[in-house]
Amino acid sequence: xxxxxxxxxxxxxxxxxxxxxxxxxxxxxxxxxxxxxxxxxxxxxxxxxxxxxxxxxxxxxxxxxxxxxxxxxxxxxxxxxxxxxxxxxxxxxxxxxxxxxxxxxxxxxxxxxxxxxxxxxxxxxxxxxxxxxxxxxxxxxxxxxxxxxxxxxxxxxxxxxxxxxxxxxxxxxxxxxxxxxxxxxxxxxxxxxxxxxxxxxxxxxxxxxxxxxx
Numbered sequence: 001x002x003x004x005x006x007x008x009x010x011x012x013x014x015x016x017x018x019x020x021x022x023x024x025x026x027x028x029x030x031x032x033x034x035x036x037x038x039x040x041x042x043x044x045x046x047x048x049x050x051x052x053x054x055x056x057x058x059x060x061x062x063x064x065x066x067x068x069x070x071x072x073x074x075x076x077x078x079x080x081x082x083x084x085x086x087x088x089x090x091x092x093x094x095x096x097x098x099x100x101x102x103x104x105x106x107x108x109x110x111x112x113x114x115x116x117x118x119x120x121x122x123x124x125x126x127x128x129x130x131x132x133x134x135x136x137x138x139x140x141x142x143x144x145x146x147x148x149x150x151x152x153x154x155x156x157x158x159x160x161x162x163x164x165x166x167x168x169x170x171x172x173x174x175x176x177x178x179x180x181x182x183x184x185x186x187x188x189x190x191x192x193x194x195x196x197x198x199x200x201x202x203x204x205x206x207x208x209x210x211x212x213x214x
Contacts, residue, residue, distance in 0.1 A: 045069050046068055046069040048067070051066055051067070051073070052064075053065070077149040077150055078151070079111065079112040079118070079153065080151070080153070081110070081152075081154075082122055082152070083108060083125075083136070083157040084155070084194050085126060086156075086158060086198075087175055091181065092108065092173065092174075093174055093181070093182075094106055094108055094172075094173045095170055095172045096169065096170065096171065097169050105182050105187060105191070106186070106188060108125045109125055109154070110169075118153050119155065122136060122155050123136065126157070127167075128168070128169065129167045130164045130173040132164050134160060135157060135158045136155050136157050137155070138156050139156075139209050140154045140156040140201065141209060141211065143193060143194075143212050152190055154194045156198060
């Protein structure tokens with residue numbers, strides 16, 4: 001069933017992550033010629049369960065390859081889109097209702113969907129998490145989270161009105177002045193980066209697009 005498939009997928013991802021540094025160097029660790037749960041997965045091209053890790057001819061990385069049809073299963077970074085939404089002098093924050101970091105505060109953000117622009121995704125996430133209607137102003141920052149293979153694209157946005165409420169992924173939502181932000185209860189370091197980048201842009205009147213802090 002779907003829960004079993006997700007469980008196997010999580011195991012597979014953890015095994016891939018543990019050997020990431022070796023794999024990007026084009027090496028196949030001795031104990032990973034065939035992964036423990038790889039035979040429980042299947043090729044999306046032909047349905048075969050005969051999957052192995054190898055470096056395909058002409059490639060620079062080790063990939064998951066189907067031995068039956070030679071289809072290569074690529075693992076690519078995930079894209080997260082979101083926004084720092086302001087209303088007058090306050091910023092929208094959402095308290096997470098799901099793991100990871102359940103019960104901590106974050107910006108409205110999430111994974112980009114198929115056939116969706118990054119801007120559309122940011123608008124959707126704000127509505128899903130806080131029923132917030134926003135207008136994208138401009139790109140604020142892009143963050144590369146290499147350790148989890150994730151790219152975050154964060155916009156500066158305006159909240160069109162104060163009519164907000166908790167969505168299905170939020171325990172509560174609120175508008176916070178700068179001095180009211182619960183800095184010790186933020187869910188992720190990148191939330192802190194985005195808030196500070198937003199403040200820096202406001203203080204310096206600059207349109208620079210920010211990146212990971214040094």
